[in-house]
Amino acid sequence: MNPAYSVILFTTASGAGYGLLALLGLIGVRAGLPTSLLFACVTLVLALGLITIGLLSSTLHLGRPERAWRALSQWKTSWLSREGVAAVLTYPVALAFGLVWSGLAPYPHAIAALGMLTALFALTTVFTTGKIYATLTTIRAWNQPLTVPVYLFFALASGGALYLAIAALFGKDPDTVAPVAGFALLMLALLKFRYWKAMDEAPRDRTMGNATGLGDTVRQWEVPHTSTNFVQREMGFVVARRHAKRLRSLFFILLAIVGLLELAAIAAPAFALPAALIFLVGAWVERWLFFAEGEHVVTLFYGNPSA
């Protein structure tokens, strides 16, 4: 699949935003009021800002952005529609939580309930995003049980890395977020390793012979176009196996560095800042690979012997 930058930006930015928002909600449940109004505002604005950048980027990616509101209508069948609904519903819940958590609205007894709701809506949105990809049977790499958990832990790990960085800037004790962020990072590495293992071990039993019904000795002889067409550009992207392996290793190395920096941040909080930056680089690498390694079954008609 074509690793379009708008989609990579959408999934990494909104993933980090929803992850951070979910953690803020859980902090609200645990600790009640924040120690400073400014800290609450900065973290909430960052979370909602990242989410909004992501949503805007995916909306501008549409052929008809002015009709985007129609995407909220088919939640009964479409995971993309469900994602839209969940994303829209998260805003008022998060804003209400922000108002009581920051102390701007004096209802401290509502913090825990609204915090829980905010975390629930944020993680539900990430879940629906993962489901869009996981339910596409045409792309075997995505159509597996680990796709959704990887999306969820990715959101929590990136949100955690961001929170630790902001807490360090404000000289604030990250409290329980530090172990949560570390745990999410560890789970992400583990699940992504298993995801790639499952992908590599899956049988490549969809063949050009099967697709065309012309038997095992078929090969492409003439292409159905005079210049590269939409289907090839969108779904024909292939990453060299050698490059993919290197990028996978790079991702794990970056995650290991993030983990070490987050550990170091327990002693010296300033280490949380490079940790967040390096995590963003790793996120970009992983998300680029996610698309580039997604091999679409339609490529069988365009010369790919098996998928």
Add this chain to the structure above:
Amino acid sequence: MTALPETTGKKLGLVIDLDTCVGCQACATSCKEWNTQGYSAPMKDRDPRGADIDGPWLNRIHGYEIEPQSGQDSRVVHFPRSCLHCETPACVTVCPTGASYKRAEDGIVLINPDTCIGCKLCSWACPYGAREYDVDHGVMKKCTLCVDRIYNENLEPEDRQPACVKACPTGARHFGDLGDPESAVSQLVLERGGFDLLPEMGYKPTNKYLPPRTKRNTPQPGIEALPKGDGSAMDRLFKLADRLLSGTGN
């Protein structure tokens, strides 16, 4: 709505004969001609005479070679590929706006160009590459089974067929109700062993493909097998003529 109908009254579709298709592209060009002014209009090509042509086509003709196996010659198969109007099309259920739908009355899968947002997810969900994005129009395009021809009472009854079927000079494309076992297309599928593309994907395509017939593979006479001369006067005359024309003299 993107919920699929439980059953469809008819299952209209195409039967494509891979034995008789000659790859002339008449179906593809007549499809483009009809649809660029019909339901899927405008369906323009960008830079149509330039180096980087780009535009949606609802029907594309692949060419495949079956490499020679022992005792067989190699052969080329022309392979038209368009929407198969599946019974369980994921392209419809993934659509977030309801622009994609499958008609309950005849099973045709359509896109409403007025509500499509051009998110392209349907093209990801289709294993057959049937949906293409129209950059100028900002919406997805696909085969409509010429829904604006087959029920069109302004056309003569014999013209109420998809443009590709009308255009095919070898009769390799057949249109009809594949849900009716007595229909001509269903009988043809039965008789010729028509098959589904990628049946393991579970999309249950309506369109069927007829396999190329097995070639007889009668051994062709080699040069050694030519009849020997019988020594008659006529035979000697031809040998003389052969020597003179070959310039060998004797």
